[in-house]
Amino acid sequence: MRETKYWALNLLAGLLILVLLAQHMAVMQLDGWLEKWLADWIPPLSWPGLVERGTNLIQMVSYVLLLGLGLFHGFYGLNKILAEFIQGDQKRRIIRLGCTVMGILLFVVGTTVTVGFYLVNG
Amino acid sequence: MTDQTVTFRVRRHQPGQEDAWQEYPVAVHPGMTVLDGLQQIKEQQDSSLAWRHSCRMGICGSCGMVINGQPGLACNTQVLDISDRRISLEPLSNFPVARDLVPDLEPMFDKHRSIKPFLIAGQQDGDEPLRQSPRQLTDYLQFSYCIKCGACMAACPTLASDADFLGPMPLTAAHRYNRDSRDDGFDQRKQSLGDHHSISHCHYAAECSKVCPKGVDPAKAIQYLKRDLVLDLVGLRRRPGPVPQGSPGTPRDDIPKAPEFTVKKP
Numbered sequence: 377m378r379e380t381k382y383w384a385l386n387l388l389a390g391l392l393i394l395v396l397l398a399q400h401m402a403v404m405q406l407d408g409w410l411e412k413w414l415a416d417w418i419p420p421l422s423w424p425g426l427v428e429r430g431t432n433l434i435q436m437v438s439y440v441l442l443l444g445l446g447l448f449h450g451f452y453g454l455n456k457i458l459a460e461f462i463q464g465d466q467k468r469r470i471i472r473l474g475c476t477v478m479g480i481l482l483f484v485v486g487t488t489v490t491v492g493f494y495l496v497n498g
Numbered sequence: 499m500t501d502q503t504v505t506f507r508v509r510r511h512q513p514g515q516e517d518a519w520q521e522y523p524v525a526v527h528p529g530m531t532v533l534d535g536l537q538q539i540k541e542q543q544d545s546s547l548a549w550r551h552s553c554r555m556g557i558c559g560s561c562g563m564v565i566n567g568q569p570g571l572a573c574n575t576q577v578l579d580i581s582d583r584r585i586s587l588e589p590l591s592n593f594p595v596a597r598d599l600v601p602d603l604e605p606m607f608d609k610h611r612s613i614k615p616f617l618i619a620g621q622q623d624g625d626e627p628l629r630q631s632p633r634q635l636t637d638y639l640q641f642s643y644c645i646k647c648g649a650c651m652a653a654c655p656t657l658a659s660d661a662d663f664l665g666p667m668p669l670t671a672a673h674r675y676n677r678d679s680r681d682d683g684f685d686q687r688k689q690s691l692g693d694h695h696s697i698s699h700c701h702y703a704a705e706c707s708k709v710c711p712k713g714v715d716p717a718k719a720i721q722y723l724k725r726d727l728v729l730d731l732v733g734l735r736r737r738p739g740p741v742p743q744g745s746p747g748t749p750r751d752d753i754p755k756a757p758e759f760t761v762k763k764p
Contacts, residue, residue, distance in 0.1 A: 379698050383728070465662075
């Protein structure tokens with residue numbers, strides 16, 4: 377049953393990534409279009425724009441969420457793909473452990489940067 | 499139509515020896531199946547050739563083998579429907595081989611047994627017949643046509659890389675019973691279905707459905723199983739029942755009535 381939970385979470389993560397990625401893409405890619413509608417629009421790639429996003433609590437949380445969900449979705453998929461090529465439960469456990477450790481490490485690094493920026497500049 | 503000659507290329511396997519290909523020219527005629535061809539080889543050319551068969555009409559599922567790279571039933575495959583004049587025959591992939599074209603199906607049946615392929619009674623009165631509406635029957639009918647020939651197991655790429663994967667046949671059987679309105683065994687089956695070597699490992703290549711000689715569509719059953727397990731996890735799974743109780747319905751006029759008892763009951 378544990379596998380079913382991971383798999384269901386993987387599906388849910390995929391759906392949430394769509395929403396969060398759409399928001400991220402809108403902010404980053406539709407700047408020219410949004411500029412016409414928002415009076416106080418700051419270009420997203422400029423330093424003030426980056427600071428504004430990094431010090432916004434909602435933006436910070438959404439980036440941490442996107443990072444966590446993206447890493448889980450990606451490493452769960454990678455683990456499944458690698459499991460196709462590797463025979464033996466022992467080796468598969470090692471692969472799974474490796475994916476989990478890598479995912480957690482990257483999440484910690486990403487979260488430290490995002491939350492740290494928010495705390496220092498916010 | 500005159501007879502044509504087709505070369506049967508058979509992969510021979512003897513325990514303890516390396517596999518070798520052997521060729522047999524066979525005179526074929528319209529209506530002749532691959533199984534007929536094998537029978538002709540055994541009678542006229544090589545009595546040592548081994549394969550398994552029984553009904554010769556696509557019902558028993560005994561003569562499953564890989565025909566020109568595609569798993570199927572030898573009795574169900576017309577020789578002249580194969581465009582190639584050389585027919586290669588191999589034992590079903592993803593199974594240990596007993597001899598020549600005879601696979602050892604025991605691993606498949608062990609997995610089949612593990613998903614409890616039988617009706618598990620729920621809460622109903624002991625003496626009441628288990629009634630089922632035509633709609634409830636349609637829910638699982640397609641999946642009950644499985645003849646356990648093993649063609650889907652041989653075609654499954656996941657099973658090729660993970661021998662512990664349950665495989666399309668047992669998973670289809672699990673869905674067949676889960677969808678049966680008379681069954682209440684989902685909670686017992688979901689333990690093995692939620693295992694690492696089970697449905698989450700299927701990545702929907704759908705080769706199983708392509709090769710199934712009975713049109714069962716195991717890939718579809720697995721997708722239904724995935725949906726049921728996720729819905730069950732979040733508490734939204736709908737039980738297939740309830741079993742309709744009470745009146746069995748109005749008898750149809752076009753069905754003759756049963757004859758009267760000739761011996762009167764006391």
